[in-house]
Amino acid sequence: MLTDNRNVPLIIIVEDDYDHAELMKTSLHGAAEEYCLKIAASLHDARVTIEQHPPDIILTDYRLPDGMGSELVSTVNGLCPVILLTSQGNEQVAVNAMKAGAQDYVVKTSAVFAGISRIVQRGLREWALIQDQKRAKEEFHRIERHLLHVQKLESLGTMSGGIAHDFNNLLQAVLGNLELSLSKLPEDAPARNFICQAFNAAERAARLSKMMLAYSGRGFLNNGELNLTDLIEKNANISAAVISQNILFNLNLNRGLPLILADADQIQQVIMALLINSSESITTANGSIDLSTGVQDFDKKSLNNSRLEEKLAAGRYVWLEVSDSGCGMDVETRNKMFDPFFTTKFTGRGLGMSAVHGLIRSHKGAIMVDSSPGRGTTIRLLFPIINMPNYRVISDVEKE
Ligand SMILES: Nc1ncnc2c1ncn2[C@@H]1O[C@H](COP(=O)(O)OP(=O)(O)OP(=O)(O)O)[C@@H](O)[C@H]1O
Numbered sequence: 001m002l003t004d005n006r007n008v009p010l011i012i013i014v015e016d017d018y019d020h021a022e023l024m025k026t027s028l029h030g031a032a033e034e035y036c037l038k039i040a041a042s043l044h045d046a047r048v049t050i051e052q053h054p055p056d057i058i059l060t061d062y063r064l065p066d067g068m069g070s071e072l073v074s075t076v077n078g079l080c081p082v083i084l085l086t087s088q089g090n091e092q093v094a095v096n097a098m099k100a101g102a103q104d105y106v107v108k109t110s111a112v113f114a115g116i117s118r119i120v121q122r123g124l125r126e127w128a129l130i131q132d133q134k135r136a137k138e139e140f141h142r143i144e145r146h147l148l149h150v151q152k153l154e155s156l157g158t159m160s161g162g163i164a165h166d167f168n169n170l171l172q173a174v175l176g177n178l179e180l181s182l183s184k185l186p187e188d189a190p191a192r193n194f195i196c197q198a199f200n201a202a203e204r205a206a207r208l209s210k211m212m213l214a215y216s217g218r219g220f221l222n223n224g225e226l227n228l229t230d231l232i233e234k235n236a237n238i239s240a241a242v243i244s245q246n247i248l249f250n251l252n253l254n255r256g257l258p259l260i261l262a263d264a265d266q267i268q269q270v271i272m273a274l275l276i277n278s279s280e281s282i283t284t285a286n287g288s289i290d291l292s293t294g295v296q297d298f299d300k301k302s303l304n305n306s307r308l309e310e311k312l313a314a315g316r317y318v319w320l321e322v323s324d325s326g327c328g329m330d331v332e333t334r335n336k337m338f339d340p341f342f343t344t345k346f347t348g349r350g351l352g353m354s355a356v357h358g359l360i361r362s363h364k365g366a367i368m369v370d371s372s373p374g375r376g377t378t379i380r381l382l383f384p385i386i387n388m389p390n391y392r393v394i395s396d397v398e399k400e
């Protein structure tokens with residue numbers, strides 16, 4: 001049955017033979033299913049109609065006065081199926097039709113005109129199947145790419161963790177011996193200066209190894225009960241020192257925070273990495289950085305946005321947020337910001353955020369990033385509350 005109701009499939013028939021078009025129209029009128037119908041008599045008319053009424057399916061004559069019906073495949077550009085109708089069926093026509101990207105090709109006979117509704121139904125069904133397959137394939141490729149990325153990060157983590165672990169031990173031996181040498185040398189020994197320089201360099205190297213260890217999730221956690229607000233207040237001066245003087249630094253701290261289980265030194269390292277990045281992202285004269293804490297219920301959907309692989313179960317979490325009015329990040333930077341050694345800075349090493357990633361993973365937390373170019377960046381970290389029932393990580397199967 002034909003109707004003007006736009007909730008039913010819209011068919012465009014492109015046919016320059018008036019009688020053929022009328023036969024199909026009559027047949028669709030008598031069909032049990034409901035359709036909207038538009039008829040065009042040329043390629044040009046068809047393009048205008050498609051523009052005005054995006055169709056669900058097109059049935060087009062193979063040869064039209066101003067070109068070939070198959071040209072409509074590129075006009076619709078994957079929007080809907082195009083079925084070619086031809087008066088002389090031969091293999092070459094079929095090959096040409098399929099090559100042009102038509103979904104099907106049908107030889108015009110009176111039986112075809114009478115059963116055109118069946119052809120439309122079949123066309124729509126096959127189209128839906130093709131779209132499903134396409135989506136499944138895209139999803140498969142997305143997961144495959146994601147898996148490769150995760151595997152790459154994991155092997156990088158294993159390698160850097162292994163190296164960092166050995167280096168850290170060796171550096172502790174170097175530092176210990178340098179310290180001993182300094183203690184044995186008289187205050188005015190000329191060698192003191194050289195040993196001090198060596199000591200400083202070894203200390204910097206040890207810090208670097210610790211960051212790599214943190215990234216690999218193999219760093220040592222000295223966990224204790226921690227109130228995030230207290231930690232931030234205690235270290236407010238150290239935090240403010242890493243922020244450029246011209247930037248306004250605001251603290252919005254929640255005084256009633258529940259305790260979390262965390263390594264205070266490492267959380268401070270995380271806060272510093274975030275603050276340094278925020279400060280470095282502000283190049284204008286008067287920017288601002290907000291450091292906030294809070295506690296809130298989060299649903300599964302928002303927790304699935306975490307940038308860590310292990311997603312948290314819905315529930316109440318303590319959060320820490322660093323928000324800046326800096327340059328923000330485009331999609332590419334946002335995607336790569338946690339990759340070790342990824343940096344967009346001249347002097348950057350690209351280890352800050354990968355260490356944050358590793359440290360928050362060791363704390364069984366979550367990381368949310370909201371950033372776009374010119375609109376600043378907000379990074380929110382979530383921590384499980386001690387003794388809360390949601391103090392567990394959900395498995396892949398449970399994820400949506
Ligand atoms: N707040 C932010 N605003 C804009 N870009 C950011 C922000 N935080 C991170 N980024 C982007 O993510 C990249 C990686 O950050 P990360 O802290 O890991 O490395 P880095 O700051 O470049 O070097 P490093 O911290 O090792 O000195 C940065 O180079 C930057 O492009």
Ligand SMILES: [Mg+2]
Pocket residue numbers: 273276277348351352353
């Ligand atoms: Mg950084």
